[in-house]
Amino acid sequence: MADKKAKVIIVALLPVLVLGWLAFRAFENSAAYYYTISEVLVQEMRDQKLRIKGKLVKDSVNYDPSIPLLEFSLADQDSQVDAVYAGVLPDNFHHADEVIVEGKFNSRGQFTVSKLMLQCPSKYEGED
Amino acid sequence: MHYIGLISLYAAFGSTLLALFYGGRASSSQPKLARRANLISILAAAASTSALAAAFLTNDFRLAYVARNSARSLPLIYKLSAVWAGQSGSLLLWLLILSLFSLAVQRSCRLRAEELDIPVNAVLGVVRLLFIILLLFVTSPFEVLPDPPHNGSGLNPMLQSLGMVVHPPLLFIGFSGFAVPFAIAVSRLWVGDSDSAWLETVRPWVLLAWVFLTAGIVTGGQWAYSELGWGGYWAWDPVENASLFPWLTGTALLHTLLPKTGIPARKWWCCALIVLSFSLTIFGTFLTRSGVLDSVHAFSGGAVGSIFLAVLAVLLVFSFGLAWLRRDCLREAGSERGSTSPLASAVLIGNILLLLLLGGVLFGTMFPLLSRTLAGREIVLDESFFNQVTVPFFLALVFLMGLAPVLAGSSGGWPGVLKQAWLPLVCGSAVGLYVTFAVGGGETAALPFGIAACGLAAHLRVLLGRQPRFSIGCTLVHIGLLVILVGVTGSSVYTDDIFVSVEPGQAVEFGSYALSYPGLTPRYGVDRYTVGTTLSLSRDGRDVGKLTSEKTFWENRSQPSTEVGIFSTFKEDLYLNLAGWEGQTAQLHLQRFALVSWIWGGAWIVYLGAAMALVGPVRAAKQGKQVKAWGRRTFS
Incomplete structure (x- = not known):
């Protein structure tokens, strides 16, 4: 009986270990660390995947639709960071309240955006 | 008009309380009064929802909720769907659906045969009471503007699509559906029922909730695909994951409830999965409405989220407390001890895989919150994390599912299974090799296509009549899911x-x-x-x-x-x-x-199969009823 129980536990433990191993392996290249803009400017984080949230600097947006390439700046209270995004300008970009970007810094100190997310004042419900 | 809505809500509040008062006691002495009060509360919920719908149709912009989500020029169908475009309206829709489920419980022949509908509806009444309280005192759709505008601000254009008309109601039906198994389990454990016959009454309800939840998830994906413009249908967003959690446990529950499996500690498994599924619908609502995680389509935050979290805590403490108090009822009687047949082992392995998938997705979804609390730095895991963690498990699960007819049909233990499984396995390997060498795409394409082919081959034998111990409904659901696997694989591997x-x-x-x-x-x-x-x-x-x-x-x-x-x-x-x-x-x-269209096509096969599987037991119950309670077709 005890033998059987041990067997069951081993069989149940195996997939748990597999899951843990898969999660551990996947973590490295899919984790993005949340930093504020002032923080990323102080520290040098070239190879780290980051997630930054900031307000869009309104007159910084420059979009070349033929490539397409979108350049813009994000700011918090006292600092600012330049970002480039090789993708189509989202419909509601100019009116986004806050922008969340995920990506890495390139050698020129620009933030290369791999994923662009917008938080709009009216995302789902009209109230804010 | 809006007065009718508000008054109806109060009426629903009062009559639900009354129904609880009459029906809540263990041996209800007044089943007639309890049923009547319950019926009034159902009608009141329907009246309240109709009043809100009428306010939308008549452009009654005195209501803040209508002014915010509608406009005069909005097409009729979107005016109707705008009822659930915001927080309070969707809670009202949810209340209506819960009420309709309560009506179905009251009319269910199987439950009525032993007057089980009264305690079950008492538990459902408590759940509905929560929604009524939220609608009356926290987020009311009937809030009146002091200075009503001439025109409303209109419905968000993204919500003006057919997806918004069908997706939320389907999802809410799926979510609410899991309240019924929970209510049945609680009402049985409450009175200390040590028999396990009630498990058989639970299964149709779980199947109903499951198929609606599936439809909700699929239509949500279809909506994103045809409306949002990024070309995907699933992005592992927290809100999407929230709908997947109860789906995973619901799938496990559906198989554990099968009477023939005989998995060890079946009753314990069933109760745990019932509680888990219902709790996860509440948890999902908390995730969606609290704003604790960044999501593309969360409702704006507010008190509602934290209330659902509190409810979840109470729910878990109550359920586990009850299970502990009634632990003797959960023990299997000697005759029901689990078997070690291939089918029992497969269901057990399937349950473990589904729970691990739940754990993996839950971990990834909550990781930003976990890391913020534990490490002081928020760390977000993107889609690649979820794909890498879940795909191997999903494939193992679908492989197991594909062999279900063989596992259920063989009588000779594992050697018997192998004897019957060789043909599907050969088919699968052949397709896998063909994809590898003739089509391309590497093992990310060959493995899923091979698994799908293996499963389809095994299930086609049922359709051809070679495997009598497997129902057509289940076969079609499995085939539909295999077709969906083909579509998902094709659309993720072959893109340009x-x-x-x-x-x-x-x-x-x-x-x-x-x-x-x-x-x-x-x-x-x-x-x-x-x-x-x-x-x-x-x-x-x-x-x-x-x-x-x-x-x-x-x-x-x-x-x-x-x-x-x-x-x-x-x-x-x-x-x-x-x-x-x-x-x-x-x-x-x-x-x-x-192969994107295979996903939507496969989903229709799933619905068809589930409908066939549902009609069977309902018809059987109807026939049973004619013997047991002839001619009693009144509501009272």
């Missing part, structure tokens, strides 16, 4: 996209298609201005169809909305997004996804 700038009259080659661009055409509506283009598609010199994509600028909205063009065939989808323009020169984003 180009970004082009085109002049009028120019043609673009893409895949085996030639697309000619005629120029942009503007169109004016009452409150909008639309710029669009319609490309003519030809293949080998023959016209095959048209692709239209347009951008609409709204009068009272700052952001435009984009309509993508989709040309769908059996083999692949062509996906056009009008990205921008300068004069008549347009920038087009063209994408190609293989």
Whole structure:
């Protein structure tokens, strides 16, 4: 009986270990660390995947639709960071309240955006 | 009009309390009164929802909720669907659906035969009471504006689609459906029922909830695919994951409830999965409405989220407390001890895989919150994390599912299974090898296609009548899921996209298609201005169809909305997004996804199979009722 129980536990433990191993392996290249803009400017984080949230600097947006390439700046209270995004300008970009970007810094100190997310004042419900 | 809505809500509040008072006691002495009070509360919930719908249809902008989500020019169908476009309206819809489930419980022959509907509805009444309290005192859809506007601010253009009409109700039906098994389990454990016959009454309810939840998830994906313009249908967003959690446990529950499996500690498993599924619907609601995680489609935050968290805590403490107090009832009687048959082992392994999937997705979804609390730094895991962690488990699970008819049909233990499984396994390997060497795509394509082929081969034998111990309904559900696997694999592995700038009259080659661009055409509506283009598609010199994509600028909205063009065939989808323009020169984003239509087609096979599986037990119950309670068809 005890033998059987041990067997069951081993069989149940195996997939748990597999899951843990898969999660551990996947973590490295899919984790993005949340930093504020002032923080990323102080520290040098070239190879780290980051997630930054900031307000869009309104007159910084420059979009070349033929490539397409979108350049813009994000700011918090006292600092600012330049970002480039090789993708189509989202419909509601100019009116986004806050922008969340995920990506890495390139050698020129620009933030290369791999994923662009917008938080709009009216995302789902009209109230804010 | 809105007074009717509010008064009905109060009436629902009062009558639900009354129904609880009459029906809540262990041996209810007044079943008639309890049923009547319950019926009144159901009617009141229906009246309240109708009042809100009527306010939308009559453009009653005195209601803040209507003014915020509708406008005079909104098409009729979207006025109706705007009822659930916001927080309070969707809670009201949820209350209505719970009430309809309560009505179904009250009318269920099986439950009524032993007067079980009264305690079950008492538990459902407590759940509904929570929604009524939220609607009355926290977030009311009947809030009146002191200075009503002449016109409403309109419905968010993204919500003006067929997806928004069908997706939320389906999802809410799925979510609410899991309240019924929970109510049955609680009412049985409450009185200390040590028999396990009640488990049989639970299964149709679980199946009903499961198929609606499936439909909710699929229509949500379809909506994202055809409306949002990024060409995907699933992004592992927290809100999407929230709908997946109860689906995973519901799937496990559905199989554990099968009477023939005989998995060890079956009753314990069932109760745990019932509680887990219901708790996860509450947890999902908390995730969606609290704003604790960044999501693309969360409701704005507020008190509702934290209330659901508190409810979840109470729910878990109550359920586990009850299970502990009634632990003797959960023990199996000697005759029901689990077997070690291949089917029992497979269901057990399936349950473990599903729970691990739940754990993995839950971990990834909550990781930003966990890391914020534990490490002081928020760390977000993107789609690749979820894909890497879940895909191996999903594939193992589908492989197991594919062999279900063999596992259920063989009588000779594991050697018997192998004897019958060789043909499907050979089919699967052949398809896998064919994909590897003739189609391409590597093992990310070959493995899923092989697994799907293996499963389809095993299930086709049931359809051909070679495997009598497996029902047609289950077979179709499994086949549908295998077809969905084919679609998901095809659309993730075989994709292609180009970004082009085109002049009028120019043609673009893409895949085996030639697309000619005629120029942009503007169109004016009452409150909008639309710029669009319609490309003519030809293949080998023959016209095959048209692709239209347009951008609409709204009068009272700052952001435009984009309509993508989709040309769908059996083999692949062509996906056009009008990205921008300068004069008549347009920038087009063209994408190609293989086998997408298989996902939507497979889903229909699932619905059909589930409907067939549902009709069986309902019909059996009807026949049983004619013997047991002849002619009693009144509500009282």
